[in-house]
Amino acid sequence: xxHLIPEFEQWKKRFPPGFDSAMVMLCVRRIQDDRGFVAxxxxxxxxxxxxxxxxxxxxxxxxxxxxxxxxxxRWHVQTCRNVTCSMRGAEKLIDHLAKKIGVAPGNTTADGRxxxxxVECLGSCGTAPVVMVNDTYHENMSIEKLDExxxxxx
Ligand code: FES
Numbered sequence: 001x002x003h004l005i006p007e008f009e010q011w012k013k014r015f016p017p018g019f020d021s022a023m024v025m026l027c028v029r030r031i032q033d034d035r036g037f038v039a040x041x042x043x044x045x046x047x048x049x050x051x052x053x054x055x056x057x058x059x060x061x062x063x064x065x066x067x068x069x070x071x072x073x074r075w076h077v078q079t080c081r082n083v084t085c086s087m088r089g090a091e092k093l094i095d096h097l098a099k100k101i102g103v104a105p106g107n108t109t110a111d112g113r114x115x116x117x118x119v120e121c122l123g124s125c126g127t128a129p130v131v132m133v134n135d136t137y138h139e140n141m142s143i144e145k146l147d148e149x150x151x152x153x154x
Pocket of ligand 1: 080085086121122126128129130
């Protein structure tokens with residue numbers, strides 16, 4: 001994380017003095033973009049750098065599902081399982097994905113190709129069910145569309 005500090009220093013200039021704690025989200029996002037996940041060592045280093053309690057960073061990381069605490073596969077397949085998506089067949093999609101990819105939600109394949117996750121509401125309920133692969137939304141999903149999508153993920 002230390003190599004990102006010059007960048008963080010630039011951001012700090014945009015905040016009023018004494019508001020370093022407001023940078024937690026920005027910094028953890030940048031760390032994740034850099035490393036692919038936020039390691040325990042990053043949390044400690046960031047807490048020391050910003051002068052905030054470690055718990056403040058842990059709270060952000062545990063609340064927002066987009067933050068990852070361990071390495072993930074090349075393709076991160078996240079399926080919404082909240083009410084609207086569930087009513088429109090998300091459970092079947094999740095079961096299908098687990099069977100097809102070969103791991104249960106929350107796990108990564110041994111070859112590092114896929115990580116399968118479930119999330120609560122991707123904010124696109126009007127196009128449920130929704131599956132997100134890395135940063136791309138795939139809406140109005142069906143088993144057939146899912147199979148087609150997986151075929152394209154090499
Ligand atoms: S419930 Fe799935 S996107 Fe909102």
